[in-house]
Amino acid sequence: MKINMWKLLIAGLFASAALAGCEDNRNNFMVDDTLSFVNEEQYAGVSVYNGKYEFAILKNGKGQQSAKALLSVSETALAEYNAANGTNYAVLPANCYKLSSSTIGFSDGDTRKFVEVTWDDAAIFALGEGTEYAIPLELTTVNDALAVDANRNVKIINPKRASIGMEKELATPFHPTATHEEITFDGNIVLDNAITTMDLTVNYAIDNSLVEAYNQANGTNYLAAPEGFARLDAASSQIAAGETTAKFSGKINSDKLFTGSNLDIVGDLLVPVRITSASLDGITVTTEVMYVPFSMDKELKGPWKLLEGEDNCYAKDPNNGGAAWIMQYTADKLFDGEITAGHEWISWFATQIEFPITFVVDMGQRQVFTKFRISDYSTHQGNYRDYEIYTAEEYSGASTQWNLVASGKRDFNWTGVPTPYDYAVQKTIAGRYLKFVIVKPEYAQTGDYLYGRGKLADVQGLGF
DSSP: OOOOHHHHHHHHHHHHHHHHTOOOOGGGGSOOOEEEESSSOOEEEEEGGGSEEEEEEEEESSSOOOEEEEEEEOHHHHHHHHHHHTOOOEEOOGGGEEESOSEEEEOTTOOEEEEEEEEOHHHHHTTOSSSOEEEEEEEEEGGGOSEEOTTSSEEEEEEEOOEEEESOSBOOOBOOOSSSOEEEEEEEEEESSOOSSSOEEEEEEEOGGGHHHHHHHHTOOOEEOOTTSEEESOSEEEEOTTOOEEEEEEEEEGGGGEETTEEOOOSOEEEEEEEEEESSTTOEESSOEEEEEEOSOEEEOOOOEEEEOTTSSGGGOTTSTTOHHHHTOOGGGGGSSOOSTTOOEEOOSSSOOOSOEEEEEEEEEEEOEEEEEEEEOSSSTTSSOEEEEEEESSOOGGGOOOEEEEEEEOOOOOOSSOEEEEEEOSOOBOEEEEEEEEEEOSSOSSGGGGGGOOEEEEEEEEEO
16 A cells, blocks of 8 residues: 655645644633632641641642732731621730741742640740730732632631539439448549640549538538548549540448448538649649539338248238238238238238238348338328337347437328338448337227238338
8 A cells, every 4th residue: 555655744834834823721610719718617726735837828820820828917817807707806916936948938839837826835824814815827828919819818827725623513323232242433624725735633632621612602401521532543544645534543441331230320421523633834723623422312122032021911911811802911011012902911900910021121132221211001090000110130049239329109191002111220230131020909809900910012212
């Protein structure tokens, strides 16, 4: 196949001429060069503990011009920002910081330059805490060589001091324990602005001297805990660099409330855990104290295991007739933790009763009562009101060493519904075993109260 070289040569010449006649108009579609901060968000909150803060200045556009950017403090810009945002920043004194440069040169090909702000911590801390400060930087150019984006020409740099505090002022209430077990409590210390350059150590301690002031301020009647009741697992916690929380914990030894089986202190307790110091200067403390409350009003109720008195019930009445509905009224109903219909205890009903009526139960663990609650049932109310209640650490049948903790006649008003009544404790003596004695009936043994019969809904109490 022959190729006409003359034709190829002529075609090449025409193509070269055509290309030489085209202009490069790509820049016609680019905007002129401008300077600006990175975005329209003017505010930058910066921790002074991080040592420095770096921000960028951008040059956007065709990239055909060089320029010098100027940074200056503008009180006018700060006033406008305060008015627009409801803030009240004052200009940070010049001795509190340093800019790496206030004049930044851009060549025609540069698109981004960085400026550093470094802090004089001591000078900032010396200003005190009454006023918030900011550096209002306004961006311009030398001789207006380039336009500056009017929406991105101001940066408000707020050097923020950090503050720490307890996450909660009042912890969730605890109950002491009579079982010799330790209780663990814990809490969080929070930092409002993360410190990225170093860990922060926070020291704390239990300070019982704060209880009285807390009571006066809050109208409460907490007692200070005895020595050794509460202890902290450590004297300090670390908030790791870049983090904002740290935990602390402690232990409660409720045995410190007792001498042997006797509860020495009765009432609600308060354990104040106070932040005492931090490892960095200038850290302020907001919520200085977490108060850990302990109450002695835990509900104590069955089901408890019946050890004595099984025959003292309608189901065991020698003359009850044996009906199925009667046989459900067993003695353990008096200690099953319920006061609703079907859970009431009924005495012998068709046979003469001998008083006192005595029951012994195993509560399953050592407990101490600060108050008993005895419930009448809806009928036969008020006939069984006179009691003796005992506790014991160990049970050995007739040889058990019982401690009388409550006795006497309780209150009564006819209500016609199951009604709990408070029954006072005279001695706060702990024990696992409880003896409940109905001393006598109150009404003549005739009619509904024939044979001295009666009903109770349940025996319960408060304590721990």
